[in-house]
Amino acid sequence: MNCLTARQTLELYRPGESETAERDAAVRHLEDCATCQDEVRRHEALDLRIGPLCRDVPVPGDLRARLLECLAIGTDAVPEIPVELPETGTQLASAPVTRPVAPTTTRWGRRRVLSIGLGSAALLAAGLSVWFVVRPTRPSVNVEEVVQSVLAEGVLPAQFPEFTKFSDSVPPQLPATMDSSWLVEPPRQLPGHEAAVYVSSLRKKFQGLLIVIPRRAVKDGLPSATKFPGQPEYIGLYCTTAWVEGDFVYVCCLSGLKDEFQRLQRAGSPPA
Amino acid sequence: MDHRARTLVDLVERYYALLYRYAFRLTGSRADAEDLTQQAFLTAQAKWDQLRDETKAKSWLFTITRNLYLKDLRGPPCLTSSTLDELVSSSPPDSSAEFDGEQLQNVLNDLPEEFRSPVIMFYFEEFSYREIAEQMEVPVGTIMSRLSRAKAYLRQRLTASEPAGARGRSGAYSRETAWAAWNVRPE
Numbered sequence: 001m002n003c004l005t006a007r008q009t010l011e012l013y014r015p016g017e018s019e020t021a022e023r024d025a026a027v028r029h030l031e032d033c034a035t036c037q038d039e040v041r042r043h044e045a046l047d048l049r050i051g052p053l054c055r056d057v058p059v060p061g062d063l064r065a066r067l068l069e070c071l072a073i074g075t076d077a078v079p080e081i082p083v084e085l086p087e088t089g090t091q092l093a094s095a096p097v098t099r100p101v102a103p104t105t106t107r108w109g110r111r112r113v114l115s116i117g118l119g120s121a122a123l124l125a126a127g128l129s130v131w132f133v134v135r136p137t138r139p140s141v142n143v144e145e146v147v148q149s150v151l152a153e154g155v156l157p158a159q160f161p162e163f164t165k166f167s168d169s170v171p172p173q174l175p176a177t178m179d180s181s182w183l184v185e186p187p188r189q190l191p192g193h194e195a196a197v198y199v200s201s202l203r204k205k206f207q208g209l210l211i212v213i214p215r216r217a218v219k220d221g222l223p224s225a226t227k228f229p230g231q232p233e234y235i236g237l238y239c240t241t242a243w244v245e246g247d248f249v250y251v252c253c254l255s256g257l258k259d260e261f262q263r264l265q266r267a268g269s270p271p272a
Numbered sequence: 273m274d275h276r277a278r279t280l281v282d283l284v285e286r287y288y289a290l291l292y293r294y295a296f297r298l299t300g301s302r303a304d305a306e307d308l309t310q311q312a313f314l315t316a317q318a319k320w321d322q323l324r325d326e327t328k329a330k331s332w333l334f335t336i337t338r339n340l341y342l343k344d345l346r347g348p349p350c351l352t353s354s355t356l357d358e359l360v361s362s363s364p365p366d367s368s369a370e371f372d373g374e375q376l377q378n379v380l381n382d383l384p385e386e387f388r389s390p391v392i393m394f395y396f397e398e399f400s401y402r403e404i405a406e407q408m409e410v411p412v413g414t415i416m417s418r419l420s421r422a423k424a425y426l427r428q429r430l431t432a433s434e435p436a437g438a439r440g441r442s443g444a445y446s447r448e449t450a451w452a453a454w455n456v457r458p459e
Binding site for chain 2: 050051
């Protein structure tokens with residue numbers, strides 16, 4: 001066992017969790033290596049200081065009460081409001097006696113009001129139908145929001161329904177500049193967003209996803225890259241890149257490193 | 273009070289302080305930590321049916337907290353994992369060096385989240401490596417590797433004078449910088 005492995009083994013050793021044989025080998029190494037003895041001692045001394053310091057966070061005194069109060073509000077969303085009913089007899093006795101008011105509209109007048117009302121409603125319905133058919137599709141998708149939503153969901157494809165077509169009946173298309181052969185699962189619908197999400201694992205090692213959004217639906221701006229892999233950056237645990245290709249905006253997120261993106265670049269596609 | 277409400281109250285009693293401390297070490301801010309803790313319990317209440325095994329409630333609460341944190345990406349931008357290794361020099365740390373909680377927090381803030389969470393949980397001594405790995409949905413070996421690297425970085429930063437480039441933010445890791453890198457332009 002070399003020095004680095006021995007130090008790491010001892011540093012992270014926990015009874016019952018780590019291999020005892022490995023630890024024994026590391027201890028044997030330590031017996032003969034003065035440098036490691038010194039180093040391990042230093043690390044242990046530091047751990048003994050860092051640990052308590054890390055845990056030493058003063059908790060606000062009223063936090064517990066506020067949390068319990070907050071959760072109680074969450075449980076009893078509709079508070080029970082006592083309804084005071086008037087005592088039988090007293091209310092009736094004190095209420096002034098009034099005569100029924102005679103209707104002010106004639107039979108003809110009521111009919112006319114009714115027909116005008118129905119006519120207006122029919123016109124309104126017809127107008128709305130026409131508007132619904134010819135209305136311009138307004139951009140409604142914020143790419144950032146979509147990516148955050150997908151990543152926040154923990155990328156569990158089964159919880160999303162299968163995606164077939166966008167609102168203009170166009171099915172999602174895979175990008176030409178990225179090797180999409182690893183996306184073996186059908187796309188899923190991200191609730192609340194006009195976006196198709198492909199989720200698959202890459203070489204059974206990395207979890208990856210591809211988000212496809214119609215370009216016309218994007219409201220806040222488009223990524224400047226026009227080819228995969230664009231300019232990959234990390235968002236949380238995912239190496240992520242976004243680009244525009246044809247009529248779609250694509251966002252690819254991969255739990256691997258940036259190098260993986262280079263491998264996914266489709267052969268023949270010039271570097272971005 | 274039904275079983276669910278009773279259990280939830282019990283969870284608050286047992287874990288609110290631990291969860292707050294974790295949230296604080298994640299975000300580096302008292303206000304954000306309070307907010308995150310509250311959101312975590314509210315989420316737990318709303319998604320109670322997803323908790324299949326009540327003995328795993330603690331892990332579940334930590335996972336919720338971390339996911340909420342990742343969703344909002346609170347806290348300052350941090351270093352990239354590659355930069356992390358570059359900053360760890362081979363010189364041995366000075367174990368007698370003085371440092372306090374604030375300095376520790378500053379160093380934690382600079383760690384990428386996938387290193388920060390395991391190292392916080394390691395020092396909290398509340399979870400096994402396997403539990404940490406399950407929470408982060410990575411293999412145990414990956415957690416061990418991240419812990420080793422994160423601890424080396426922590427030691428280096430806490431015991432040595434500020435290394436060159438430690439605050440350089442040479443690599444983007446936050447949402448804001450990622451979006452800037454994508455150079456999003458108005459349509």
